[in-house]
Amino acid sequence: MNNLMKNYPEPNLAKGSRKQKIRGLPSFREKFVAVILGIICFVLMYTVVRVITFIPSTLIQEQNNSSRITRLQKESHCGHCPKDWFTYSNNCYYITFEEKTWNGSLTACASRNSTLLYLDDEEELKFLKSLSVMSWIPVFREDRDHPWKWQNGSTFKLQISDSSPEKRNCAVLSPEVIKSDDCEFPNLYTCKHKLEN
Structure with a gap:
């Protein structure tokens, strides 16, 4: 009986379930696209974090510089300096x-x-x-x-x-x-x- 089973082809049901398993896995192209999108997402997240941390320090530096210039201008006792001085x-x-x-x-x-x-x-x-x-x-x-x-x-x-x-x-x-x-x-x-x- 075992010999008889070996000679017969597998039923179509088994072949269909294998194809379904293969179709359920992402193809190479899909994997490649997913990796590229992941890299783009990482770069965007990194950029957002850098911008969030960089802008406040730049604004603080600009405020410090402008307050130093304002302080310098207030220390003038009389008279005015020309523009850009x-x-x-x-x-x-x-x-x-x-x-x-x-x-x-x-x-x-x-x-x-x-x-x-x-x-x-x-x-x-x-x-x-x-x-x-x-x-x-x-x-x-x-x-x-x-x-x-x-x-x-x-x-x-x-x-x-x-x-x-x-x-x-x-x-x-x-x-x-x-x-x-x-x-x-x-x-x-x-x-x-x-x-x-």
Whole structure:
């Protein structure tokens, strides 16, 4: 009897149930589409989370910057600074993003009815460093063996970092230190104008 069963083909019912099982499984194309949609969903979720966490920190930073500028404007005792300048301790400052030589910076500030950034006191130096200002200052020396002087001829008393053996006879204020630099090398500059009392 067993031999007889082996010779007969399987009933159609069994074949149909196998095909139904195969049809019930997703095809390669369906699996591929599902993976692609999953990746897209993940990227979108990641982007949404990044935007949600990035925007508040950016807004806080912008609010801090605008409140610092507003605070600076309120510290003006009298008079007003020109547009695009800011006020601190009865002075107007114009921070540029163009680079000029030391002499070119002196001329550019003079054309704005101001002077190249000079430092009145230690408090102003700390304030400018806190803004990460990098600028030529009107301090120079005749040669490496000569003392540093303000443009008006008075002696400059603050420390200037001067580690290069090259000819560097002009001074630059950076966020960390005041350093020597080549007067002909283009650097950023800041103009300063004292408000009238």
